[in-house]
Amino acid sequence: MKTKLIDRLRPLMLGAVLLSGAAHAAPQPLDRVVAIVDNDVVMQSQLDQRVREVQQTIAKRGGGVPPAGALEQQVLERLIVENLQLQIGERSGIRITDEELNQAVGTIAQRNGMSPEQFRAALAHDGLSYDDARDQIKREMIISRVRQRRVAERIQVSEQEVKNYLNSDMGKMQMSEEYRLANILIPTPEGANSEAIQAAARQVGDVYQQLKQGADFGQMAIARSRSENALEGGEMGWRQAGQLPPDFAKMLSNMAVGDITQPIRIPNGFIILKLEEKRGGSQSVLRDEVHVRHILIKPSEIRSDAATEQLAERLYDRIKSGENFGELAKSFSEDPGSALNGGDLNWVDPNSLVPEFREQMANAQQGEVTRPFRTQYGWHVLEVLGRRATDSTDKAREQQAMNVLRNRKYDEELQTWLRQIRDEAYVEIKLPGADQAAQ
Known part of the structure; x- marks a missing residue:
């Protein structure tokens, strides 16, 4: 551990020596360590940047912005706990690919009603670089996956717990x-x-x-x-x-x-x-469902994406020429869950599908076969066979109860786990005026 820490600090120490010998060089502010966290460190530049972000968030809410000094210890503690989770993610081999990160950034921009270019401009307006924003999103994705593995996956809610909750007087009152x-x-x-x-x-x-x-x-x-x-x-x-x-x-x-x-x-x-x-309130829940079938063609090591698209186009042309959709799906579709059923996905909730598939399905008329389109799984041709609205009040209540019980357990377990990893970590705070803490 000590060797790793010294290796991290050596460039800073060397920089200090070089600057002290440069009599005619203009003085440059050096970054410094504000906390040692197990095998890593938190730097003053990280702390300053996060404090500025917090101040900007507070300002947007219309409240008075506290001075940086009033926020530093609170922000530093947040960075320490984040750092511990990131180290767990690194040891666990959790990686975020560029494709996953790009998709996450695009989703955030879309939720805010922005194009990628508008998102970049909005960040610049707030004084944030696009690269810094991507890095922060990546950190949050890693932390989310760490929590999923260490906390969420351990939480189990049985059907009996759901039934007991829904049948209890407290459950009936609280669900409303x-x-x-x-x-x-x-x-x-x-x-x-x-x-x-x-x-x-x-x-x-x-x-x-x-x-x-x-x-x-x-x-x-x-x-x-x-x-x-x-x-x-x-x-x-x-x-x-x-x-x-x-x-x-x-x-x-x-x-x-x-x-x-x-x-x-x-x-x-x-x-x-x-x-x-x-x-x-207790209101009926109507859920839209769509009866749909599709043919999925996947790129592979021996078939490029362009060749896959061409095959999907040929199948589309054959269907439009009168060939049976179901028979072609049985012969060509690479979706193991639906191919043997002629590509039939039965009645599905659109919200359970990836955005590209959901959008194509929403824009297609009943009986219409769509032109080939791409999702993360490959190239699809789909046909909408029917639409309906079903009363899923009971199912929705059961799912709601399941979520309530899982969230309750998750919140309790997460706080316990965060305190545990913080208490078990070696932390030395070097922020001036802060209490020293170590384990």
């Missing part, structure tokens, strides 16, 4: 409401003594009084909260009532939008919740 929440967390150390608990209680009491006197909740979360989402103003997003402890759900059901709770004692500290929005 959703809350958009924000939080401020004041933690206590594991195995904290009464003195530490009382100190945390005084701190959260001070935060609560400032909120009651009109302090901005988001600003207080950024400045005082130790929750993972503190830098987002404590925003937790939408939560089903069933994802929350029953006491929380009961409390929130009687609150008005904009209200905050009194400090609540939880196992790892104290928390204050703010109810940003609420929604819910």
